[in-house]
Each structure stands twice: as C-alpha cells, then as structure tokens.
Amino acid sequence: MGERNELRLSGTGGQGLILAGIIIADAAIRDGKNSIQSQSYGPEARGGASRSEVIIGDEDIDYPKVNKPDVLLVMSQEACDKFAADIEQGGVMIVDTTYVHTLPEINGAVVYKIPISMTAKEEIGKEIVANVVALGAIARITGVVSREALTEALLARIPKGTEELNRKALEAGWALAETVLH
Template identity: 40%
Template sequence: MKVEVRFAGLGGQGMVLAGQILGKAAVFDGLFAVQTQSYGAEARGSAAKSEVVISDKKVWFPFVRKCDVLIALSQQALNKYVEDLKENGVLIMDSGYIKEAPRSFKGKIYSFSFSKIAKEKFGNEIFANVIVLGFLSEILHLVSEESLKKAVIDSVPSKYERENLEAFDLGVEIAKRLKG
C-alpha cells in the first residue's frame, strides 16, 4: 500500500500544516510517512505545496511524482499540478477559488467552497485546511479519523483546539452530504 497526496494552494492557506497533520496521523496509525513542502520566499500569497507519501513500508524517495490525491485550493495550484494526478486519482478543490474545472482530468472530482464556509463558520478562511482534512478523512479513510483528530490537536495552538476540531467535524459532515 502506498498513497501519494499533494496539498497545493497559496501561502497562508495552511497547506503545509495540512500535510504535516496527515503525515503525523499516519505515523500514529503505525504507518510510514514522509512529508515535504515547498513555498516561495514570501510569507503569504505565493504558491505553496505540501506532499505526503504514506506507505506500510519504509518510504525512501520523499517526493510525489504521480499523486493519488490532489487537494487544490487555488486556480494556479490546480493548473500546475492536475497533470501529475493519476488517471484514477481523486481531486478535491475549493470552488470558491477555482473557477475553471480541469478538462483533462477524468477521475473523481469533489468540489466545495471550503474557504467560504470556513469564513462563515469560524470567521477566518484559515480553517479551510482542517475542514479539508475532515473531508478527506471521510471520503478516503487513508488513516484513522481518531489519529487525524489526535494529530490536529497535537499540531494547532491549544487555544484554537476546539475550533479546529469543529472544523474537522464540519469537513466530515460536508463529505457525508456530498456522498449522499
């Protein structure tokens, strides 16, 4: 078993943290995981991506080449990385930031305005990343929900723990609704 996940968006959207949380949860589950990231020199606004490779064996090559799951929170990120998505892969995208759905990709697409609902429910778009993690957890079960929540608590400032767990649960709910 080997799954390669790429989170991509703009600096400040919490894509790097989302990857860290997923990787940490995989290790909590007793799996092997490597997380890497790249971002521009600017703190916010430039392209940012975070990659996680999860496997039941030691992961040597640390980067994603062809990904199984792409989470795109900006049009730029989608345009840049959709080509590396496997044919039978899964695309999760933020419809608030992405106006043009990819024509080339024929696999499964989940589209929802994660950033908008984050702003509505928590007053800040920054919670979109954890909503996405809840969403991802419900549709793919790459790692256990329990470990993911534990990793969220372990990774966010303790004073925002409650909001983040609520955001996670919201993501799970949205996924359940979309799945029907």
C-alpha cells in the same frame, strides 16, 4: 507492494497547507503506518503557490517526493492549473470551489467540488481554519488516515486555546464531504 498513498496539498502561501500535510503525516504514524512529508519548492514558489506532499505506506519510502499524486487538493486556481494534469489514474481530486472556478478536463480521476474556504469562513467564522476543513474532507473522502488519529494529530499541533475551533472545523470538513459522497 503494500498499500501506498501519495498526496499533494496545493494552494497559496498562508492557507496552512504545509501544516495540513504535517498533520496528515503525523496521523498516519498514529495509525501505525509509515509516512513522510515534504515541501516542494520550485519556481512556482515565487508566484506565491504553496504545496505540501505526503506519502503514506506500509513499507520503506525511498524517494520522498510526489510526482503523480493519487490524492490532490487544490485550493487556488493557480494550483489547479498547475497540478491537475499530474493526477494519477484512478486518483481523487478535491477542489475548493471558493477559489477554483475553472476546471480543466480531468480524465481517469474522481473530482469532488466543495466550498472549503467558504465553509470555514461562514460556518466556523474564521477562514484561517480552511486547512483543517480540508483535512476533514480529505479523511472522509479518501480514508488515508483514521478520524481518530487525525483528531489526535491535529490537537497535538495547534496553539493552546484553539482546540474547540479546530474540532469544529474538522467536523465541518467531514460533513462537507458527506454532502458530495451521498
């Protein structure tokens, strides 16, 4: 079996995580890989929780859902409480400390705590781009997609006139990840 990554991006509705998942999946295709993106709706959707799942691989992807993510982004306390236990052994968990204050004990996964939404709000001036900050951080930390492909995919899917804002947000996420990697 070739290289395979399963990502779950979770938080609250309105944080733009569905679009973030689409952009990662698109970037993976631009990298020449196979990818699949789905939204999972369960009873938790009623609580306002949102999750977007992406599988990236070199081979065919049969079952399209993610049960044990090896990359887990949590951008709300509710999402963290719900999904932290699902993480795959050896996986990576990225926590937005703006909204997640209590972390359960995580065994067998590396946890990166970064203020994603705060960075979007204070450095970029618009919290709405928190999802793009998260994309930059995910790409830098996990390397699941190339920076070049991610930038292309991002620019292909955002409203005209917001290119500069989004580029800055991606850059800020990348830099934010550097602070915890070194």
